[in-house]
Amino acid sequence: MSIIPVRRALLSVSDKTGIVELARALAAHGAELVSTGGTAKALREAGLDVRDISDLTGFPEMMDGRVKTLHPVVHGGLLAVRTNAEHVAAMQAHGIGPIDCVVVNLYPFVQTVAKGADRDEIIENIDIGGPSMVRSAAKNHESVAIVTDPADYPALMAELEAGGTTLATRRKLAAKAYAATAAYDSAIASWFAFADQGETFPATLPVALSKGPELRYGENPHQQAALYFPQGGGRGIAQAEQLQGKELSYNNYNDADAALELLSEFKDGPPTVVIVKHANPCGVATADTLAEAYRKAFLCDQVSAFGGIIAVNRTLDRATAEAIVEIFTEVVVAPDADADARAVFAAKKNLRLLITGALPDPKRPGLTLKSIAGGMLVQSRDNGSIGLGDLKVVTKRAPTDQELKDCLFAWTVAKHVKSNAIVYAKDGATAGIGAGQMNRRDSSRIAAVRAKEAAEAAGWPQPLTMGSAVASDAFFPFPDGLLAAAEAGATAVIQPGGSIGDDKVIAAADAAGLAMVFTGMRHFRH
Known part of the structure; x- marks a missing residue:
C-alpha cells in the first residue's frame, strides 16, 4: 500500500523549529505521539498529549540521556516489514507496535565545534540514538516516513491532510535522511582526524557539502553545474x-x-x-x-x-x-x-x-581538492608568504628600498597568476603580466608586450616596465627569460632560485646590472 496513515509518530529533535505545529497536525489526524526528553517537555508545554519513550520501552532514560531509544521496541517498530508474516508475528510476540513516522534532527555537533567548545562537550554532542533511528526508519521507508529537516514539515502536514504519507515522499525523505547521517558522520570524522588527532591526510578523507543553487551551466553551455557549501559555513x-x-x-x-x-x-x-x-x-x-x-x-x-x-x-x-x-x-x-x-x-x-564582509585570511589552513580520472588530488592550501627578512640577495648589486617594495608586490601577485608566471611591477602597480605559457621566456615577452601596449593606449612615453621589478613564480632555468625581462626595462628580479643553472642566471643578471633576490619558495599555480 503506497499511502500509509500515521498512527504512531516518534519525535526527538534538537532543533525545535516548527515541531509543535507538526505535532499538533499529527495528533489532529489520530497519531499517538511518542517523544524524548526536551522534545516531550516542549510538546507538553504546548498542551499536547505525549507518551514518554521510557513508557514505550519499559526502560528509563539513563546515563545522562545517552541511552533512551536504543531498544528493540523502538527499532523493531521501525524495521519490521509489515507484509512479512514472520516480522508481524515477532512484533506480536514481543509487544512491539509499529512506528509510522519518525521526526528526528541530531545533536548540534557542528555548531558545538564552531563555538569553540572543549573536547568533553564536543564528545557529548555526538548523537548515537538519533542516527540509529534515522537509519532504521529510512531503511524501512516502504512503511515509515523519516523527517530530518524542519523544511519538510509542511509537505508532511499536507500529506496528512490527504490521508497519509505517499511512497514517493517516503523515498525522497529516506534519501535525504541518509545524506543527513552521512554528512553528520563526516563532520565527526573530520573533527577527529584534523582537530583531535592532528592528521593532514587521514586514511579516509571525509567530505560533506550542502547543495546551494544550481547554476545556468558549467564552464561551457553543455555542462551542468551547482554550488555546494561546507558544513559549518x-x-x-x-x-x-x-x-x-x-x-x-x-x-x-x-x-x-x-x-x-x-x-x-x-x-x-x-x-x-x-x-x-x-x-x-x-x-x-x-x-x-x-x-x-x-x-x-x-x-x-x-x-x-x-x-x-x-x-x-x-x-x-x-x-x-x-x-x-x-x-x-x-x-x-x-x-x-x-x-x-x-x-x-x-x-x-x-x-x-x-x-563579502570581512575578507578571508590568506594564511588560513585547509586542503584543496582536484579531481583527476580515477581519483582525487589533495594538497594543503598555498598559504606560504615571504617578507623582507626571507630574501637573499644573490647579485653584486643589492636592490634599492623601492625595488624591494616592488619585488614583494610583484611576488604577491605572481602567486595568483597561472604558471608559468611573470609579473612586472612598479610603484605599487602591475606593469605587465604574462600567464600560463609553456616556457618562462615567452611569459616574460608577453608581459612586456602588454606593458608596451598599455603605454601606447595611455599615451605614456615608455612602458612602466622601465625601472620595474619582475617576479617569476618559479626559478629561471636559463638566462633567456631573465634577459627578456631586462630587455623590457626591469632593474630588479625576485625568484625562488634553486635551479642547477642558478650560477649562469646570476652571472647574466650581474652582466645586465640587475639586482636579484631569491625567496626559496615557489608558487606554481595550475
Missing part, C-alpha cells in the same frame, strides 16, 4: 551577498574567487584593486584611494579588463563606482558599498555586485 565568495545583477555563472564564481583570493593578500594593506580575467589577474594596484588604485590597475591592461571581475579591499565609494562602470564589467566584489556606490551600480542592471 565559511567565509569566501560562496558566502557573498549578491545585491544586484544576473545570476552568477560557474565561470563568474571561479573568477570572482580568484580575485578575492588575491585581494585577501592585501586585506590589511592600503586601498587595493584587483582586476581578473579568466582566473588570472590582468591588473593590480595599491594607492591612497580606491579610485586611484582602480585607475592604476586598469591601465595595466585595458583590453583584458573589459568584461572582467573587479575586487576591492575597502568599502566602495561613488568615485570608484563611477570609474568602474565606464566599461563593461561582469562582477564587482567588495567588503561593502556605500549608498552612493550602490546607486551608481543600480543603473547597470546586469552588473553583479557581491558584498
Whole structure:
C-alpha cells in the first residue's frame, strides 16, 4: 500500500523549529505521539498529549540521556516489514507496535565545534540514538516516513491532510535522511582526524557539502553545474551577498574567487584593486584611494579588463563606482558599498555586485581538492608568504628600498597568476603580466608586450616596465627569460632560485646590472 496513515509518530529533535505545529497536525489526524526528553517537555508545554519513550520501552532514560531509544521496541517498530508474516508475528510476540513516522534532527555537533567548545562537550554532542533511528526508519521507508529537516514539515502536514504519507515522499525523505547521517558522520570524522588527532591526510578523507543553487551551466553551455557549501559555513565568495545583477555563472564564481583570493593578500594593506580575467589577474594596484588604485590597475591592461571581475579591499565609494562602470564589467566584489556606490551600480542592471564582509585570511589552513580520472588530488592550501627578512640577495648589486617594495608586490601577485608566471611591477602597480605559457621566456615577452601596449593606449612615453621589478613564480632555468625581462626595462628580479643553472642566471643578471633576490619558495599555480 503506497499511502500509509500515521498512527504512531516518534519525535526527538534538537532543533525545535516548527515541531509543535507538526505535532499538533499529527495528533489532529489520530497519531499517538511518542517523544524524548526536551522534545516531550516542549510538546507538553504546548498542551499536547505525549507518551514518554521510557513508557514505550519499559526502560528509563539513563546515563545522562545517552541511552533512551536504543531498544528493540523502538527499532523493531521501525524495521519490521509489515507484509512479512514472520516480522508481524515477532512484533506480536514481543509487544512491539509499529512506528509510522519518525521526526528526528541530531545533536548540534557542528555548531558545538564552531563555538569553540572543549573536547568533553564536543564528545557529548555526538548523537548515537538519533542516527540509529534515522537509519532504521529510512531503511524501512516502504512503511515509515523519516523527517530530518524542519523544511519538510509542511509537505508532511499536507500529506496528512490527504490521508497519509505517499511512497514517493517516503523515498525522497529516506534519501535525504541518509545524506543527513552521512554528512553528520563526516563532520565527526573530520573533527577527529584534523582537530583531535592532528592528521593532514587521514586514511579516509571525509567530505560533506550542502547543495546551494544550481547554476545556468558549467564552464561551457553543455555542462551542468551547482554550488555546494561546507558544513559549518565559511567565509569566501560562496558566502557573498549578491545585491544586484544576473545570476552568477560557474565561470563568474571561479573568477570572482580568484580575485578575492588575491585581494585577501592585501586585506590589511592600503586601498587595493584587483582586476581578473579568466582566473588570472590582468591588473593590480595599491594607492591612497580606491579610485586611484582602480585607475592604476586598469591601465595595466585595458583590453583584458573589459568584461572582467573587479575586487576591492575597502568599502566602495561613488568615485570608484563611477570609474568602474565606464566599461563593461561582469562582477564587482567588495567588503561593502556605500549608498552612493550602490546607486551608481543600480543603473547597470546586469552588473553583479557581491558584498563579502570581512575578507578571508590568506594564511588560513585547509586542503584543496582536484579531481583527476580515477581519483582525487589533495594538497594543503598555498598559504606560504615571504617578507623582507626571507630574501637573499644573490647579485653584486643589492636592490634599492623601492625595488624591494616592488619585488614583494610583484611576488604577491605572481602567486595568483597561472604558471608559468611573470609579473612586472612598479610603484605599487602591475606593469605587465604574462600567464600560463609553456616556457618562462615567452611569459616574460608577453608581459612586456602588454606593458608596451598599455603605454601606447595611455599615451605614456615608455612602458612602466622601465625601472620595474619582475617576479617569476618559479626559478629561471636559463638566462633567456631573465634577459627578456631586462630587455623590457626591469632593474630588479625576485625568484625562488634553486635551479642547477642558478650560477649562469646570476652571472647574466650581474652582466645586465640587475639586482636579484631569491625567496626559496615557489608558487606554481595550475
